[in-house]
Amino acid sequence: MEEDSIIEGQPISAGAVLTTQLAMLHTDEKTFKNHTEFRPERFLENNNLEKRLIPFGIGKRSCLGESLARAELYLITGNMILDFDFESVGAAPRIQTPTPFALMKRPPSYDIRFIPRSK
Numbered sequence: 301m302e303e304d305s306i307i308e309g310q311p312i313s314a315g316a317v318l319t320t321q322l323a324m325l326h327t328d329e330k331t332f333k334n335h336t337e338f339r340p341e342r343f344l345e346n347n348n349l350e351k352r353l354i355p356f357g358i359g360k361r362s363c364l365g366e367s368l369a370r371a372e373l374y375l376i377t378g379n380m381i382l383d384f385d386f387e388s389v390g391a392a393p394r395i396q397t398p399t400p401f402a403l404m405k406r407p408p409s410y411d412i413r414f415i416p417r418s419k
């Protein structure tokens with residue numbers, strides 16, 4: 301902050317470094333209803349929802365590797381889906397991070413079996 305300010309009633313001193321907690325945005329019930337449910341179709345039901353998803357940050361200090369990461373995710377995930385069927389080993393855990401207060405949220409461990417698709 302360049303000067304002393306008050307945001308939502310919270311005094312912030314000049315010189316303080318502010319950062320957005322992206323995970324809070326992505327688990328906001330007003331935007332992502334029942335956010336612990338894995339429901340990718342929510343993005344098909346609401347065309348504007350994707351604009352609310354900002355995993356790479358935004359602005360001057362946003363992720364430098366975003367294009368690379370998107371290309372890798374597209375290629376890796378796409379090829380895995382083409383070549384394998386997936387099934388869970390045991391019951392799937394609830395979507396809930398074991399590190400709720402950490403800067404980086406980690407998903408619970410989860411074993412998945414990859415079954416090669418017959419060509």
Ligand code: HEM
Pocket residue numbers: 322355356357358360361362363364365366368369
């Ligand atoms: C799924 C993969 C990735 C995600 C979700 C991700 C997410 C992020 C986020 C949220 C930030 C902080 C943005 C901010 O402070 O507002 C960041 C910063 C950064 N990321 Fe990534 N990232 C990914 C992959 C990568 C890759 C593959 C690279 C490099 C090859 C990379 C390089 C960087 C760098 C250098 C910064 C710091 C940018 C700065 O402070 O100016 N990231 N990333």
